[in-house]
Amino acid sequence: MLAEIYQGKILPSVIKHVTQEKINLYAEASGDFNPIHVDESFAAQTPLGGTIAHGMLILAYVSEMMTLAFGQSWLSRGKLSVRFKAPARSGDVVAVTSKIDSIENKNGVSYANCSLECHNQENEVIVIGKAVVELVEGES
């Protein structure tokens, strides 16, 4: 697997269609029924103007992309740091993209340093961040 990991590699993107039904499903699965996510009449009266997806739902898409790229290395030795720049809304098509900025070796252990971004169909950035994955030969 390590042979497929190199500096400058663009990771396969994950694209998801956000719907209110999916937001509601996430609320039920996570127990997060904050009305900004599930109550259209409440959300319409806030500065956001309508319901928004849970940030953790969008991060699930990020983690899916990292899992597809790095397998168990991500699940057991991954680090993620993100900022939410704009909300994802029902009807948005969210694309998660990432690039391996560098491969670093510290004390005999290799790490992939990745920059990542989520944007919507208008190319508006929703999430920006970085991920680091400790790489172990033979894991996928």
Added chain:
Amino acid sequence: MQAKRNNKATISYEELTPGYEFPPASYELSSSLISKYLKAVDSSGDEFVPPLAIAAYAMAAMAGSLSLPPGSIHAAQEFEFFKLVPIGATIDCQAKVARKLTRGELHMLVLELNVFDQDREKVQSGKATIVLPA
């Protein structure tokens, strides 16, 4: 989703102070719970629990004891994953207030999360920054 909590009282933002520890909670990451999560995030799974599912339940454990104003939103998030967690495992979630910040009319809360498995080994840690409505 049902968590086993040691205390069911809730605390408000105003009552929180840095260092405050939320009542710990534990979850059994059953196949039905994870199936529900995977359906919600439109994904497929394998024998291991997605780390973001663990994070979601850890945050839910904390949210169950915290009363934030409606409209509070997630501004930033950090995670570190330490080990694979098989479906069926039981996790213990601990959360505490790292910081309370005020910038103008904005109030922010930084929460630290730590999740352990049944062998008391850390499986995940995280830091969530929440912005409260003005």
